[in-house]
Amino acid sequence: MTFPVVGRLVDAINAHDLDAIAATFASDFTSVWPAHPARSFDGPQNVRKNWEFIFAQFPDIRIAVTGSVESADEFWGEFHYVRPGAADLRGVIIIKVRGDEIVESRFFMEEVEEGAVPHPMPGVVR
Template sequence: MSTSTHPFLDRLRQATDDHDLDALVACFAPGYRNETPAHPGRSFEGTDRVRANWEQIFAFVPDITSRVAGYAVSGADVWSEWELSGTRVDGTRHLMRGVIVFGLDGDRAAWARFYLEPVEDGGTGVADAVRAQVHADGPR
């Protein structure tokens, strides 16, 4: 796949890779809403929270890089698959993968549905994972 994607995604990816906090925050509209459906308590509004989140990310994962694995556009909605990787200041690996659906207002995100999750090394197999999700007593 080409490194070029969608102009918005290109700007967001470049700001992330350059660790340019101002350019990254400029990708989001002032009333930006971030919905995290799998973790509703993590949802938020506003670019101040975007800035605060990314200040922490840049501080604790100083070599973070991003990759857009794929995307699709439907009107003003941009569906995108991301990978964020780097090394945390404590030396451990940082790796997140998932989907972010952006709703654009012009060239900035007005809202997003955020599905990025940390990648789990090893872990249980699919049978145990399904059982843990549907059984009250967890895996067997």
């Protein structure tokens, strides 16, 4: 990974280390959820609160980056969140980096559907 801060973040999440998680984010960090705007928030203190809540709900959660593309200051990663006892999450997170800190994350994450579900677009065949 060209951006060691992303590797540190993944390691900190998998270690459930709240201090190390918060330390990867800049003081002016912004979390954006384009499809779910009410989930957006600012600041590393809110990142910490968010993960504290997640760890309480899913004490065995683990994450992995399953694919990625990097540019000058962005990491586009495909993430897989394994939440034992609940649906997995999969999706893309676009992480903007400044120096060795994360300044913005744009989340496109969804729960993985179980079983066969109808295609959401009429006329499209699998």
